[in-house]
Amino acid sequence: MLADRIAASLVSIPDFPTPGVLFRDLAGIYADPELFGASVAELSQRFTGRFDAVLAVEARGFVLGAALARHEARPLILARKPGKLPGEVLEESYSLEYGTNTLQIGRQAVFPGTRVLVVDDLLATGGTFAAAARLVSAAGGTVAGMAALVSLAGLGAERTLGGHDVVSLCEVPAAGS
Numbered sequence: 196m197l198a199d200r201i202a203a204s205l206v207s208i209p210d211f212p213t214p215g216v217l218f219r220d221l222a223g224i225y226a227d228p229e230l231f232g233a234s235v236a237e238l239s240q241r242f243t244g245r246f247d248a249v250l251a252v253e254a255r256g257f258v259l260g261a262a263l264a265r266h267e268a269r270p271l272i273l274a275r276k277p278g279k280l281p282g283e284v285l286e287e288s289y290s291l292e293y294g295t296n297t298l299q300i301g302r303q304a305v306f307p308g309t310r311v312l313v314v315d316d317l318l319a320t321g322g323t324f325a326a327a328a329r330l331v332s333a334a335g336g337t338v339a340g341m342a343a344l345v346s347l348a349g350l351g352a353e354r355t356l357g358g359h360d361v362v363s364l365c366e367v368p369a370a371g372s
C-alpha cells in the first residue's frame with residue numbers, strides 16, 4: 196500500500212528543530228522516483244477535475260506543488276515567506292508546530308473565482324494550510340482542497356481545517372501522541 200511505503204521511507208529526528216518536536220524528514224520520498232511519482236499520481240487522481248490552479252507553500256511544499264500542477268496541467272501559484280515577493284502582496288500570519296510565520300502571495304496571483312488546490316509536503320497543526328486558505332479567499336478564489344504527502348496525528352489539524360477537503364497519503368503520530 197502507498198501509505199505503508201511512504202511511512203517506511205520517513206526518517207524521524209527527535210528534538211528538531213526545537214526540543215519536543217519529532218521531525219519527519221520526507222527526503223526519502225523524493226529520493227525514490229517511483230514512490231514520488233505514485234504519490235503525485237494518487238493525489239492528482241483524488242482531486243482531478245476539481246481545481247483550476249495549485250497554490251504551493253514555500254519551501255518544501257514547492258516540490259510537491261510543482262509536480263502536481265505539472266501532472267494535471269494546471270497553473271502553479273507560489274505562496275512565499277516574507278520579504279521574497281516584489282510588488283503588492285496579500286499576507287497571513289500563523290502558528291505551526293515550532294513557531295510562527297507569515298505567508299504572502301502577489302495581490303493579483305489568484306484570478307477571482309479560481310478553484311485553488313493548496314499543496315504542502317506535510318500537515319502538522321494545520322496552521323500553514325489555514326493561512327494559505329485565507330490567502331486564497333482574500334484574493335477572491337475558492338479553496339478546492341488541501342493535499343499533503345504526510346500528516347501528523349494528534350495536533351488538532353482536523354479542528355483547524357474543519358470544512359476543508361483535506362487529503363494526506365500517510366498519517367503518522369506527532370511526538371508524544
Ligand SMILES: O=P(O)(O)OC[C@H]1O[C@H](OP(=O)(O)OP(=O)(O)O)[C@H](O)[C@@H]1O
Binds near residue numbers: 296
Ligand atoms: O501544519 P503546520 O503546523 O502549519 O506545519 C506544516 C508546515 O511546516 C513545514 O514547513 P516549515 O514552516 O518548517 O518551512 P519550510 O518548508 O520552509 O521548511 C511544512 O513544510 C509545512 O509547511
Ligand SMILES: Nc1ncnc2[nH]cnc12
Binds near residue numbers: 218220291293347
Ligand atoms: N514534525 C514535523 N516534521 C517535519 N515537518 C514539520 N512541519 C511541522 N511539524 C513538522
